[in-house]
Amino acid sequence: MIIQEKAKILANLKIIDKYYKVVLFSSQIAKGIQPGQFVMIRVTETTEPLLRRPFSIHRVKRKKIEILYEVVGRGTKILSEKRPGEYLDILGPLGNGFDINLKSGEQKPKILLVAGGIGVAPLLFLAEQLIIHTLRPSAILLGAKTKRQILCEKEFKELGLDVKISTDDGSKGFKGKVTDLLRDFLSTANTQQRVTIYTCGPRKMFREISLISKEHKASIFGSLGEYLGCGVGACLGCVVKTKRGFKRVCKEGPVFDIDEIV
Amino acid sequence: MPNLSVNVGKLRLKNPLTVASGVFGWGEEFKDLIDLKKIGAITTKTITLKPKEGNPQPRIFETASGLLNSIGLENPGLDIFVKEKLSFLKEIRIPVIVSIWANDLEEFVELTKRLNRIRDIDGIELNLSCPNIKSSKTKDQRVRLIAQDPKATKRTVKAIRRVTSKALIAKLSPNVTDITELAESAEDAGADAVSLINTFFGLAMDWEKQTLITGGLSGPAIKPLALRAVYEVYKSVEIPIIGTGGIMNTTDALEFIMCGATAIGIGTANLVNPKITIEVIDGLRNYLKNRKIADIKELIGSFHHS
Numbered sequence: 001m002i003i004q005e006k007a008k009i010l011a012n013l014k015i016i017d018k019y020y021k022v023v024l025f026s027s028q029i030a031k032g033i034q035p036g037q038f039v040m041i042r043v044t045e046t047t048e049p050l051l052r053r054p055f056s057i058h059r060v061k062r063k064k065i066e067i068l069y070e071v072v073g074r075g076t077k078i079l080s081e082k083r084p085g086e087y088l089d090i091l092g093p094l095g096n097g098f099d100i101n102l103k104s105g106e107q108k109p110k111i112l113l114v115a116g117g118i119g120v121a122p123l124l125f126l127a128e129q130l131i132i133h134t135l136r137p138s139a140i141l142l143g144a145k146t147k148r149q150i151l152c153e154k155e156f157k158e159l160g161l162d163v164k165i166s167t168d169d170g171s172k173g174f175k176g177k178v179t180d181l182l183r184d185f186l187s188t189a190n191t192q193q194r195v196t197i198y199t200c201g202p203r204k205m206f207r208e209i210s211l212i213s214k215e216h217k218a219s220i221f222g223s224l225g226e227y228l229g230c231g232v233g234a235c236l237g238c239v240v241k242t243k244r245g246f247k248r249v250c251k252e253g254p255v256f257d258i259d260e261i262v
Numbered sequence: 263m264p265n266l267s268v269n270v271g272k273l274r275l276k277n278p279l280t281v282a283s284g285v286f287g288w289g290e291e292f293k294d295l296i297d298l299k300k301i302g303a304i305t306t307k308t309i310t311l312k313p314k315e316g317n318p319q320p321r322i323f324e325t326a327s328g329l330l331n332s333i334g335l336e337n338p339g340l341d342i343f344v345k346e347k348l349s350f351l352k353e354i355r356i357p358v359i360v361s362i363w364a365n366d367l368e369e370f371v372e373l374t375k376r377l378n379r380i381r382d383i384d385g386i387e388l389n390l391s392c393p394n395i396k397s398s399k400t401k402d403q404r405v406r407l408i409a410q411d412p413k414a415t416k417r418t419v420k421a422i423r424r425v426t427s428k429a430l431i432a433k434l435s436p437n438v439t440d441i442t443e444l445a446e447s448a449e450d451a452g453a454d455a456v457s458l459i460n461t462f463f464g465l466a467m468d469w470e471k472q473t474l475i476t477g478g479l480s481g482p483a484i485k486p487l488a489l490r491a492v493y494e495v496y497k498s499v500e501i502p503i504i505g506t507g508g509i510m511n512t513t514d515a516l517e518f519i520m521c522g523a524t525a526i527g528i529g530t531a532n533l534v535n536p537k538i539t540i541e542v543i544d545g546l547r548n549y550l551k552n553r554k555i556a557d558i559k560e561l562i563g564s565f566h567h568s
């Protein structure tokens with residue numbers, strides 16, 4: 001059930017540089033929302049910008065929704081200027097999240113989470129849910145430009161997860177892209193065990209991950225960050241080409257089996 | 263209680279509000295968010311005889327208070343529409359207007375004949391004005407619209423009029439020199455109403471991706487242009503007008519009605535505020551109540567008489 005709600009801002013804090021976290025009180029949407037699902041936020045009552053902006057759920061605590069976001073343009077800038085006590089018009093839960101249920105008889109795979117930059121946003125909520133479903137990830141690979149911009153390292157460690165880090169400038173962890181780190185990581189891994197990778201980020205990264213993990217017959221599920229229109233499947237503005245025709249990112253997605261996307 | 267009901271040809275709407283084609287899907291997408299049966303009528307996404315894949319990305323792009331779209335009429339085709347989408351629409355128990363598009367006149371007629379046999383369909387809106395389909399018939403691939411040619415408009419509406427008794431609405435394009443001529447052609451050919459306007463040819467630059475985005479412009483940016491079209495057409499035809507273009511609130515809706523629209527279509531605003539239709543219906547009712555106006559029909563075209 002999709003709900004439109006006026007959610008009170010409880011906190012809206014800068015984490016570092018252009019990264020912020022907003023905490024919303026949502027009496028209805030927080031209930032039953034799944035990792036990988038998202039909300040559409042109307043950041044202004046004016047017509048500039050006109051459309052709502054989509055954001056994944058970073059974490060849910062009872063009736064509190066946390067959203068981790070990067071200021072990249074007009075909408076996210078306005079969002080970053082909102083103060084606690086103000087209300088946001090939000091629409092959710094939307095889309096299909098990460099499918100974390102094993103098919104009956106299916107063996108537990110080795111699970112990896114891979115994120116570059118803001119792509120980490122939905123993966124914390126996902127990690128928490130995977131652990132609840134006794135599908136503890138083997139590792140989370142976090143990429144950032146530089147040491148200070150590594151997001152959520154502490155939160156993942158608190159979940160007891162093995163956090164691997166890459167930075168473009170080598171200021172912490174592996175020097176290079178998170179996809180290079182993944183290649184490195186997989187090269188030492190057993191190719192017999194089935195691997196499932198959950199990721200979020202630009203489509204280019206999905207393709208790289210897909211190439212890198214070929215020998216491992218990995219299943220890769222990625223959350224796509226395309227431009228959205230309505231968020232509810234009506235306008236057909238956000239479609240992506242898959243092996244079975246156009247699919248709506250906001251409805252059949254935003255999480256897709258990467259092998260399906262052409 | 264003030265009377266909000268209006269007639270659009272044979273269509274009886276309990277209030278003047280309909281949704282613009284293509285921005286409200288098949289209705290079901292909004293079922294959790296609003297009480298659909300409160301809407302005056304639902305206009306579907308444009309359907310075609312055969313399934314249509316639509317255009318590749320980019321399909322939507324935001325501009326100053328506006329939206330450029332180039333969906334390219336993606337739809338599952340008549341058969342799947344009837345099999346999978348129509349029963350939901352029927353259950354709402356409000357008039358259903360099916361928007362249609364075809365490659366040529368023959369196909370338009372065929373599509374209409376088949377829709378005409380279906381009881382649950384109350385009206386047919388001819389999309390003569392989609393700006394996002396390149397013509398396969400001209401070498402330069404220019405977009406040519408039936409609604410840019412008064413003769414073609416007349417011929418098309420006339421042929422379709424012959425094969426249907428349902429309310430027939432011609433949806434016109436603002437991409438013309440004089441829209442009143444086109445409205446007159448539609449009226450002469452037997453249309454029950456005209457729907458104005460479809461989107462404007464537009465273009466934007468995506469600097470990030472270094473590409474041009476072409477498409478049809480909608481949203482609040484086009485409201486004054488749409489309002490002018492309604493205002494002018496009201497003076498030139500007798501048939502009712504469904505006014506559409508940038509309506510974002512009750513005031514906008516009132517302006518369209520007072521400029522001559524019998525009914526109004528809300529498009530892009532549904533993407534911004536999915537409750538907009540209900541808010542405008544309530545807003546219109548309150549306006550009439552506060553002004554002690556008994557019937558909304560008193561307002562239709564009232565700017566012209568003052």
Ligand SMILES: Cc1cc2nc3c(=O)[nH]c(=O)nc-3n(C[C@H](O)[C@H](O)[C@H](O)COP(=O)(O)OP(=O)(O)OC[C@H]3O[C@@H](n4cnc5c(N)ncnc54)[C@H](O)[C@@H]3O)c2cc1C
Nearest residue numbers: 053054055056069070073074075076121225226227254470
């Ligand atoms: C399902 C989904 C979940 C998302 N979750 C998050 C999240 O948790 N945290 C987060 O920070 N961001 C997330 N995003 C991306 C976020 O929605 C965009 O960054 C935001 O809409 C940009 O708005 P803006 O007005 O600030 O930027 P704009 O001024 O609109 O654009 C700034 C630049 O970013 C580009 N851009 C804008 N929107 C998008 C987009 N959706 N995809 C790709 N490029 C875009 C534009 O081309 C432009 O160059 C998500 C997107 C989707 C589809």
Ligand SMILES: Cc1cc2nc3c(=O)[nH]c(=O)nc-3n(C[C@H](O)[C@H](O)[C@H](O)COP(=O)(O)O)c2cc1C
Nearest residue numbers: 282283284308331389459460480481507508529530
């Ligand atoms: C995403 C989108 C899809 C549309 N699809 C159609 C369509 O299939 N058929 C049609 O006749 N008009 C279509 N339109 C045009 C609208 O019905 C409407 O005429 C136009 O957008 C102006 O109204 P608005 O400013 O309220 O959106 C579409 C508009 C948008 C924004």
